[in-house]
Amino acid sequence: MKQPTAARKAAVAAARAVVRKLNHRIARRTAKVGIIGLGYVGLPLACLFAEKGFPVTGFDVDPKKIDSLNAGKSYIKHIASKRVAPLVRAGRLAGSAGFRELRKMDAVIICVPTPLTRFREPDMRFVVATAETIANTLRPGQLVVLESSTYPGTTTELVKPILERGGLKSGRDFLLAYSPEREDPGNETYGTASIPKVIGGDGPAALDVAKNLYDGAVVKTVPVSSPEAAEAIKLTENIFRAVNIAMVNELKVIFDAMGIDIWEVIEAAKTKPFGYMPFYPGPGLGGHCIPIDPFYLTWKARAHNINTRFIELAGEINTQMPRYVMTRLADALSRRAGKALRGAKILMLGLAYKKNVDDMRESPALTLIEMLEEAGASVSYHDPFIPRIKPSREHGALTNRRSVPLSKARIAAADAVLIVTDHDRIDYRDVARHAKLVVDTRNALARAGIAGEKVIKA
Numbered sequence: 001m002k003q004p005t006a007a008r009k010a011a012v013a014a015a016r017a018v019v020r021k022l023n024h025r026i027a028r029r030t031a032k033v034g035i036i037g038l039g040y041v042g043l044p045l046a047c048l049f050a051e052k053g054f055p056v057t058g059f060d061v062d063p064k065k066i067d068s069l070n071a072g073k074s075y076i077k078h079i080a081s082k083r084v085a086p087l088v089r090a091g092r093l094a095g096s097a098g099f100r101e102l103r104k105m106d107a108v109i110i111c112v113p114t115p116l117t118r119f120r121e122p123d124m125r126f127v128v129a130t131a132e133t134i135a136n137t138l139r140p141g142q143l144v145v146l147e148s149s150t151y152p153g154t155t156t157e158l159v160k161p162i163l164e165r166g167g168l169k170s171g172r173d174f175l176l177a178y179s180p181e182r183e184d185p186g187n188e189t190y191g192t193a194s195i196p197k198v199i200g201g202d203g204p205a206a207l208d209v210a211k212n213l214y215d216g217a218v219v220k221t222v223p224v225s226s227p228e229a230a231e232a233i234k235l236t237e238n239i240f241r242a243v244n245i246a247m248v249n250e251l252k253v254i255f256d257a258m259g260i261d262i263w264e265v266i267e268a269a270k271t272k273p274f275g276y277m278p279f280y281p282g283p284g285l286g287g288h289c290i291p292i293d294p295f296y297l298t299w300k301a302r303a304h305n306i307n308t309r310f311i312e313l314a315g316e317i318n319t320q321m322p323r324y325v326m327t328r329l330a331d332a333l334s335r336r337a338g339k340a341l342r343g344a345k346i347l348m349l350g351l352a353y354k355k356n357v358d359d360m361r362e363s364p365a366l367t368l369i370e371m372l373e374e375a376g377a378s379v380s381y382h383d384p385f386i387p388r389i390k391p392s393r394e395h396g397a398l399t400n401r402r403s404v405p406l407s408k409a410r411i412a413a414a415d416a417v418l419i420v421t422d423h424d425r426i427d428y429r430d431v432a433r434h435a436k437l438v439v440d441t442r443n444a445l446a447r448a449g450i451a452g453e454k455v456i457k458a
């Protein structure tokens, strides 16, 4: 049998020492946790680690977020300042003044965006920039975890070589893992602490320490064999949603034509105690995950000469939904009021991509406004969570449009009210009472017990 060389023995001893030290600090809650990217994922994660007793430092390129955090103020609607402020006051959570502070961290967790480029390919700029920033101050004994949703191979093929540029080795000098974020903003049943966390380590030592760290914060950890497996798991979860939503959107179109209510079908179908899981139709996909992540796999699969046909088809069907909604709206206006879409006044309710959140990324509402205005309608919107449309690459022309107040007079003045997002805060009875016509893409009125001639589902 081949004897280990002295160098190999030294490497193993070094790795063991890193693991021992980090695990010791994690057990005593003295391990310093740095979170890079304090958005919808990073901020609640930072709060969670601080609540569990770890000293946490938040890093972000946006100085406004750092200032706000240090003032104990949340800048995300569903994360209360009263959750943030006591952690800041207690000295357990702080925004960092500069990225050199990363060197002091025991664990560095990356939660930066992973969008698509204009050509619908993975835009890895933020991950690469962050890896380069970490590499500048990387020291032996640190754990680095990537949480951003991404294609299988990102951690070991993209992030690891950048971190190793200075000569330190993953698994020997520092530890590297991937653990996908499963945050569901606005979900009142499951939050960061109660969602099990999948972890794949670049080697057993990384898995051991990363598991230990997250065990100190979340209800359950699910170790898997590699970062690639963990990356694939995240994409599988989101592709599962995208494909099922597409299927139910297609069924909606078919059943509409047959005069069958898709919502009634789903309500009854979900009483089957096995083999069925409800997904709901809507005006199109939105948010930072479901419309985007599947295409990370499509891109990577191309390198293996494989076509992702289910994903492409689901994308095609889901992308068609705003157009379908517009057709239903035009049809309803014409049949019910003898009106054309051109010149019609449309009041859109809800702009966020889903209910009760202030996130408008990829929201189909934005596409709908553009399409309706292109067709000659005049559109105003009301969204209690989005007072103003923020700049976005694809819908730049809508920047700074403002939510209008929701008054009886405004509802009555619209030729049609179009419900795109079913925020709980809207009084749907009032809407139904005063509107001439309501086109409902979320079944919000029926759920509020309101039916009638002037309500059309789309």
Ligand SMILES: NC(=O)c1ccc[n+]([C@@H]2O[C@H](COP(=O)([O-])OP(=O)(O)OC[C@H]3O[C@@H](n4cnc5c(N)ncnc54)[C@H](O)[C@@H]3O)[C@@H](O)[C@H]2O)c1
Binding pocket: 036, 037, 038, 039, 040, 041, 042, 059, 060, 061, 062, 065, 111, 112, 113, 114, 126, 129, 130, 147, 148, 149, 150, 181, 182, 183, 184, 185, 288, 289
């Ligand atoms: N939002 C969700 O519900 C959700 C759920 C699961 C997974 N994810 C994934 O988590 C990741 C983050 O998503 P998010 O919704 O929190 O994004 P976000 O845009 O809300 O936040 C990202 C933050 O990263 C900061 N940032 C960008 N580049 C940086 C850099 N180089 N250094 C430091 N900070 C930088 C931005 O200023 C921003 O504050 C994405 O990969 C996303 O797909 C998001």
